[in-house]
Amino acid sequence: MKSYLVMNDVYDTFLTKSDWAYDHIVPISPDASNRKYFRLTSCSGSAILMDAELESPKSFDAFQDVANYLNSIGLSAPEIYASDRTHRLMLLQDLGVRTFAQDLEIDQALEPERYKAAISMLCRLQAGPGMKRSVATPDNLTEMLNPFFEVPEVANCTHGNLQLMRTKLHELFNRSLSKQSTLSLRDCHVENLVWIPNRTGPAQVGILDFQDAFNCDPCYDLVSLLWDVRRDLDEDLREYLINSFAFKKGIDRTQISRAINALKLQRNLRILGIFDRLVSQGKTKYATFVPRTLRYVHQALESEDCVTLNADLSLPLERYERKYESQ
Numbered sequence: 001m002k003s004y005l006v007m008n009d010v011y012d013t014f015l016t017k018s019d020w021a022y023d024h025i026v027p028i029s030p031d032a033s034n035r036k037y038f039r040l041t042s043c044s045g046s047a048i049l050m051d052a053e054l055e056s057p058k059s060f061d062a063f064q065d066v067a068n069y070l071n072s073i074g075l076s077a078p079e080i081y082a083s084d085r086t087h088r089l090m091l092l093q094d095l096g097v098r099t100f101a102q103d104l105e106i107d108q109a110l111e112p113e114r115y116k117a118a119i120s121m122l123c124r125l126q127a128g129p130g131m132k133r134s135v136a137t138p139d140n141l142t143e144m145l146n147p148f149f150e151v152p153e154v155a156n157c158t159h160g161n162l163q164l165m166r167t168k169l170h171e172l173f174n175r176s177l178s179k180q181s182t183l184s185l186r187d188c189h190v191e192n193l194v195w196i197p198n199r200t201g202p203a204q205v206g207i208l209d210f211q212d213a214f215n216c217d218p219c220y221d222l223v224s225l226l227w228d229v230r231r232d233l234d235e236d237l238r239e240y241l242i243n244s245f246a247f248k249k250g251i252d253r254t255q256i257s258r259a260i261n262a263l264k265l266q267r268n269l270r271i272l273g274i275f276d277r278l279v280s281q282g283k284t285k286y287a288t289f290v291p292r293t294l295r296y297v298h299q300a301l302e303s304e305d306c307v308t309l310n311a312d313l314s315l316p317l318e319r320y321e322r323k324y325e326s327q
Contacts, residue, residue, distance in 0.1 A: 014089045018082035052088040060088045063211035073128040076196055076206045095206035100190035117205050118193060119241050122221050123248045124202040126182040135181055136216035138173035141266050142166055147273025153319040165312045176262035176305055181215040188221040189228045219259040227264055229271055229293045258305050265300035268293050290324045
């Protein structure tokens with residue numbers, strides 16, 4: 001008997017046209033996105049229904065384009081069985097029930113295997129011909145920090161100093177990042193990766209949530225993966241993975257360190273702003289990730305590459321931290 005827990009006429013019509021028979025439909029909890037996901041199951045298999053109605057047609061098209069590209073270069077994005085651009089619905093291949101994050105909660109001993117596979121996947125991604133996507137220039141990377149500087153407690157203490165901070169950040173990105181960018185998944189972390197045991201090599205890593213992909217320094221996804229605000233990672237393993245990435249890419253380790261520090265600062269300042277917005281919307285679970293995110297920011301500011309921003313950011317970060325001490 002079919003479960004109509006979350007069904008509506010639009011879903012029914014779409015699934016009927018796609019000729020996908022199912023017995024049960026179960027909602028899958030989303031992360032911070034506006035998309036909804038449902039797992040459809042039957043005796044013959046399973047599929048994922050994605051509802052991106054609250055996102056733009058541009059984002060919907062990007063998901064489809066990037067998925068097709070990833071599969072074309074031997075990586076594992078969900079195959080798209082059917083799509084309805086008007087209602088922004090897609091029927092997707094089900095890559096697996098558990099993400100890397102869920103696997104690691106069950107058995108942390110899987111960490112080396114999973115992370116090494118993810119590094120191989122990133123190297124394969126960056127060896128591909130690439131896609132025509134927006135480029136994360138120093139200007140764009142600086143602009144992406146607006147969510148942090150718009151946090152009320154931060155904005156209240158940066159009025160006279162904001163332009164100077166933006167200039168210093170722009171200079172940091174300009175001198176620290178590679179002038180040759182590669183395709184970046186942008187949200188590459190263990191909650192967006194799925195293990196596919198019946199595939200081999202980089203294709204064993206199923207990839208989710210990539211519609212915001214852009215072209216950036218090769219270390220962008222590396223930082224996203226190894227400094228995940230949702231979980232800690234063994235420091236020795238992290239160091240091994242950085243060295244492995246540098247060796248496979250043939251990149252000088254000094255250059256990687258500069259890029260890592262700059263991107264660790266950029267990504268995590270932006271994330272602090274996004275988390276503040278999500279918490280204000282009632283998604284209070286994101287407050288639990290704030291201390292780790294702040295720790296990553298302070299680590300970056302302690303590096304020789306970013307130390308010139310320490311004095312400028314100390315008060316905004318202090319105000320932000322104080323806001324979350326009571327939550």
